[in-house]
Amino acid sequence: MITAIRRLFSSALGKFLALAFVVLVGIAFALSDVTGNSAFGGLGGANVAKVGSTEIGSGELRDRVRLAYNQTREQQPGLTMAAFVESGGLDQVLDQLIEGAAFEQLANDMGFGLNKRLVDGRIADLPIFAGVSGSFDQAAYQAFLRQNGISEAQLRGDIRQQLFLEQIAEPIGRMPRVSAAMAQPYAALLLEKRRGSATFVPASPFAPTSDPGDAALRKYLSQHVARYTIPERRVIQYALFDRSAVAVPAVTDAEIAEAYKANAPRYAASETRRFAQVIAPDQATANTIAAKVRGGASLTAAAQGAGLSAATTGDLTQTAYAATTSAAVAKTAFTAKQGDLLGPTQTELGWAVARIEDVTVKPARTLAEASGEIREELAKNKANEAVVDYYNSLQDAVNGGAAIEEVANDRKLKLVETPALLPSGRAPAQPAFALPPELAPMIAQAFQGGTEGEGQLATIVENEKFAVFAVKSIVAAAPPPFAEIRGGLLADWRLAEGQKVARDKARAIVKAVEGGKDLAAAAREAGPNIGTVQTIGGSRAELGQNGQPVPPELALLFSMAQGSVKTLEIPGNRGWMVIALGEVDRPNPKDIDPKRVAAIAQPLGPAFGNELVGQLVAEAKRRAGVKINKDLLEQLRKELTGAAPVQ
Missing domain, CATH: 3.10.50.40 (Chitinase A; domain 3)
Known part of the structure; x- marks a missing residue:
């Protein structure tokens, strides 16, 4: 579940250059600075952290966590806010805010500066502010700020931070080169081979067959509510329109004559x-x-x-x-x-x-000879202008607060209402429902922000087809009614109880092996239903080849000390593994082929670059001084996970 989260925060340099959460780059979501009035821990107001002269309000952190959650949910549509926070999302976003603020203060102390034109240029390049023509549109820019409740100063502050990071962090991160002598130990580590053994203790044979009753199952549900929670869903009302819905004025003979005269050289001999x-x-x-x-x-x-x-x-x-x-x-x-x-x-x-x-x-062409070509060109231009005018009139209407029903009725557009949808376009309550694939951009936009009833426009086919839509209602993430999922809860509870027995047996096997028995004998003595002992291992270089995920048992094997034995829980209450490491064969670094060492040295450079950037940011935080209000942070954590009411 946390794969996408880890990927977004995978490296010191990467998280700065991506700027997915710190800076608004093509993401239609509000990042407002909301603060309260109560005092906590000497930080002043509802500030969850203070970085030098910069205060991070709990409202700002809340909104940025929601932004991070929405982006991660695009990759994992079933992800809930509770699961995101429990997987470290809140802490990761706070770290980014702290590091970004500290880094900006360091840049200012070092004498780096940015002029207004540079920030203007970056804003003009953001796709979110492009109009129908594809270029920067001031009306779209102002509408975005107004609809999302973000001030221009806030947006400019975010972009200033991005530009500082690009100026300082990127060159440092790309600078290092690793020598062959430094790469030799890493090459030896990569060529290391390990051999061990493993056995599997399944949970299902030890699962009870009894029914514990509703009270026990409700308690189990409360302890694992994130697992059963259906993510937030949204009911969307939309109307499609394309060029056929736009009235295009006819081209007149006078317009043709005027165009012929204005472009006389084009039709001359x-x-x-x-x-x-x-x-x-x-x-x-x-x-x-x-x-x-x-x-x-x-x-x-x-x-x-x-x-x-x-x-x-x-x-x-x-x-x-x-x-x-x-x-x-x-x-x-x-x-x-x-x-x-x-x-x-x-x-x-x-x-x-x-x-x-x-x-x-x-030869020269007369007006009569050129009329057909001119008429076709003028008709195309008029059609394009009519589409732009029609689009802008709809944009003005929704920006002015017109309801989606009113907009559709005024323009005789067919209004369609969807069932409660997930970001993927599926409707959990209506499994047979299928949304046309072309509407995916509209669904993505509907889940990026906005409030109920707020009209928006989405491009379905560039310059050809569009949608005006609004989120009619938002269904908060929550588990289904208890009666609907009782059967599944019972099955999961039984497996969870069996998992506890499997864990105890796995620990008993570990204790026996540590006492001097071999793994096979210890597994047999643990009783029936224990899997046979299998040989596992290979070389470290083979792990994750071709982008394939590394099996958990091999990942653990290559992190263990020689001669040790450990347990590994299998997700989903499927059981436990017991893994013992026997042989470790690591070559002498000096005996490795120099060509192979050189091949390993090359990708090590970015890793050292990330380390340098991380050290620079750590120094920025040290110089600025960081204070965190842990009580307020914990309160926000409970609010986001649903463990406490919103204050």
Whole structure:
């Protein structure tokens, strides 16, 4: 469950450069600074932490945790807030806020600065602020700030922090290179081989068959509520519209005539010519090439004879050719016939010898002849403008607080209401319900923020199809009614009880092995239903090959001391494993092939870079001074996990 969380916080450098939680980069979610009035622990107000001169309010931390949770839930749709917090999400986000604030203060102390134009440029590049045309839209920017309750100063502060991190952390993180001598011990570790044995103690044979009653099952549910909780669901009302819903004004003859007049050069008679030419470094060489061509040789062959090469231009007008030569040369070139040789002519690059390869003459087109083309172009432009105007009118309507029903009725759009949906688009209460796959962008946007009844627009097909929608209601994450899940609770309770027996048997096997017995004999003495002893092991280099997850038993085997024996719990109350490490074979670092050492040294550089960045951030925190209100942090933890009412 916590795989995605760990991946987001996998390295000191990575978590700064990703900035998924500290900075708003393409995420439509509010990061507001909400504080209370009560005092705690000398920090002042409802501040969960103080970093130097920066205070981190509990409201700000709460909102940023929700942002982190929403992003992680995109990868794990079934993740609940309680599970996210219990997996370390709250602490990780607080660490990022503390480290980011400390790092910004360190950057200021070191004399780093940012101007307003740099921050403006980063804001303009954020996709969340792009309009229908794809470029920055001031209306979309203001609407985002207004809808999400975030001030422009807050947004700019976040982006300033990002830019400081990019300026300082990224160069440091990419700087180190690891020498071969330093890489040798790591190479030896990678080539290490281990051999051990393992046995499995299943839980199911020891599970009771009795029914403990509702009271015991309700208690079990309260202890494992996160496991049975259905994530937050949202009921969405939406209406689709595309170009067919937009009335496009007809193109008039007057508009065609005006466009024809405004673009007169486009429809006038024109002539373009294509040239093959060679540039010689001096006049003598150019004269030699020209003489050979006039004698019957091709321009290409003549150029090659002088150690040069000929090139062919595109179709050029007289004005374009004059820009590369001169007005006089271009005039001569456009009065000559196809196949004529020109030059040598002195240019800025040298002496040019050219041949006219092709002449294309386009006669002038009358208004009547160009009308069809102009009408088609004007119609396309009008259609694009009409779509943009229609989209903007809807945006203005929802920004003005119009209800989704009102917007749909006014424009005669079909309003559709979904059942309560998960972020994946599934409806737990209606398993047969299937949302059209094309609406995935709308669903993702609906779960990124906003409040009930707040209208929004989503792009379904770029520049073609759109949706206006609103979240009608939000169903909070909660377990289903007890009666609906009693059967599953009973089965899980039985396995949990069997897991306790399996744990005790696994511990007894460990104790017997530590007392001098071999694993096979200890497993037999533990009683029936114990799995046979299997040999496990391999080389460390084989772990996680091709991106495959490392089996838990092998991960434990490669972290144990030689001769030790340990237990490993199998998730899902499936049982326990007992693992004993026998042989460890690690090569002498000096005997390893230098090529292999060099191959290992290369990826070690970023790891050392991450370490340097981590040390720099630790120093920033030390200089700034960090105080954490543990009582307030624990209160927020309970609030987010549902263990205490929201204060």
